[in-house]
Amino acid sequence: MPRLASPQELDAIAALIAAAGPDGLGIDAISRQMGNTMQRRTLQRRLGMLAAQGRIQMQGGARSVRYLPTAAAPSPGPAATVHYVPLLSAEAQEVRAYVTQPRQLRRPAGYQVEFLQQYHPNQTAYLPPGLREQLHALGRPPAERTPAGTFAQGILNRLLIDLSWASSHLEGNTYSQLDTERLIEHGQAAEGKNALETQMILNHKQAIEYLVHDPEHARVDTGTLIALHAFLADGLMADPAAVGRIRRRAVEIGGSVYLPLALPQRLEELFGITVQMAAEIADPFEQAFFLMVHLPYLQPFEDVNKRVSRIAANIPFIRHNLCPLSFIDVPQQAYVDAMLGVYELNRVDLLRDVFVWAYERSCQQYVAVKQGLVPPDTFRLRHRQALAAVVAAIVRADEDAAPQRIAGHVPPTVPADEQARFIELVLNEFSTLHAGNAVRFGIRPLEWAAWQGRHR
Incomplete structure (x- = not known):
């Protein structure tokens, strides 16, 4: 490479x-x-x-x-617009040439367990050592000795917009980046858009916050990946019981000759093996790329598999305090072709080129963003879990957001000499709370609407 x-x-x-x-x-x-x-x-x-x-x-x-x-x-003119990752490797061009043939000219393929078995964590590498070193240099923040998730928390507002929009765009969502910003920051749904598109954006936001607000959630394990599916698939599945559950029926992939594995017991077994292998990979870039390859290839869920893989790819970057991967500017066709190369040929060449280019773009974006940011409120970061619990408790108890009511919910984890400032922080949160951002505290839209109708 x-x-x-x-x-x-x-x-x-x-x-x-x-x-x-x-x-x-x-x-x-x-x-x-x-x-x-x-x-x-x-x-x-x-x-x-x-x-x-x-x-x-x-x-x-x-x-x-x-x-x-x-x-x-x-x-x-319109034809000059960039619609693909520029200048692919020769191997990636071979993959692209194959998968862009008419469907009837491509050979049907099923799940090949050998593709997984031939990978040995920390011995096999999809990303060559020299390339990984360069990615580390590119993604490493200036201050290395900071807690896990610090980089992502510092640019969270921008990351929520960019990653929610870009990942949804790769699924055909027609929200613009500006529409996405209005939805996430002000709770304003775009006019003329399908409600499912709005739901998709908000689901991404909640999944990203789940990882970034508490980096302990940012772990490569089956529980975390199933939780990400529950967030990302909420309200979007024909069968609500399929949300956050390994699939129990056969699925097909539109536009592909690949037929994923169908047997539920085997699926669950291979999901566990895939996640365990990913967890053993020491290098964060190799781990991220492995997740982008093998989660969609297995198709462990009835739908939303690629979305899970894109958010999950950020887990190692959060844990190692590296620049996150937003997929900003990734052309949809390039990503689709890259995944077809994995599905039908078990070749990662095109997806690797897309991954490297996408990470370069993300780093260019967030290094610039980071330089212009005001330092985060460390008091708020330190008490973010207590803050979320108190805000949610006030709403669910149907109480006024008044200082005396808030004081009754302050947990013992907040020291006595910090409680006055903590109460002020809670009041500030309520002053800017609305349907679009209440999900940060686990408050559902109906809960928020009921509380707002009685207390505002």
């Missing part, structure tokens, strides 16, 4: 192209001007990234392509 780009490399390449004027440069000329210090394949990847970021434009095709400064390029 190619090494990751540094901002300095990208800036240098963009500067060369900008200096070339309106005629631009071919890749051979760019390479010569750089002293032939970079392999052609690596340079192609860097140019693809710059094009995807809108910093340069590509003109022509195949070997005649030229790279132009953005201002000098012709005005792009």
Whole structure:
């Protein structure tokens, strides 16, 4: 796999192209001007990234392509929009070529247990060591010795919007990023959208908060993954009993010739084995990628499997205090093709390219976000569990959010000399509470509506 780009490399390449004027440069000329210090394949990847970021434009095709400064390029039409991860490895291109054939030309495939059995945690690696080292360098925050989940908590508001929107978008959800922001921050559902789309976004929000608010939940075990399914599938399954439960019937995957395993007992056994293998993987990037490969491949739930895998992929990043993976800007078709490569060929090449590119994009986004953030309220972080319990208790007891009522619910975990400030914190939470954010405290919309109708 190619090494990751540094901002300095990208800036240098963009500067060369900008200096070339309106005629631009071919890749051979760019390479010569750089002293032939970079392999052609690596340079192609860097140019693809710059094009995807809108910093340069590509003109022509195949070997005649030229790279132009953005201002000098012709005005792009709809076909110029980036719809795929730029410049794939040769292996990934092979996978893409196969899975984009008409369905009738692809060979039907069933679940191959050998695909799982041939993987040995900490011996087998889907991500080569050099690539993992570069991902670590990219995702490591400036302050390394901080508690698990600190990075994710620090950018939680942005992460909730980005990951909820991007993961839902990969499922065909038509909410825009701005619609998602309004829903998550203000409880305002987008007009003209299907109620199931709104539910999908809110389900993502709740699943992410489950992991980030209490990093003890961020564990790779069967209980956590089943809980994530319960959050993500809530209100979206034809059979409500299938929420948070290993499936008991056969399923098919639209557009694929892959037929997942059907026997419930075998499914439950393999789910346990898959999760245990994932838990044994020491490297957080390898662990995240393994979950993205093998959870959807097994299809342990009746639906929502890919969503579970995308949220679960963030567990190792939360635990190791690395930049999270939001899937922001990941083209839907590239992700779909990558999963088809896993399902039908047991090949991870295309998904690996998508994963690496997606993580690069997430890091670029969140390093910039982190630099502009106000430091988190450490008092609130320290008492977040007590805060959630008290807010929920007031609502469920149908009491006014008054200081004397709150005082009666303050748990003994809050020291006496901090109780006045804690009560003030609870009052502040109630002043900004609404249907969209009440789910942070485990309060269901009907509970909130009933309390609000009597106390506001």
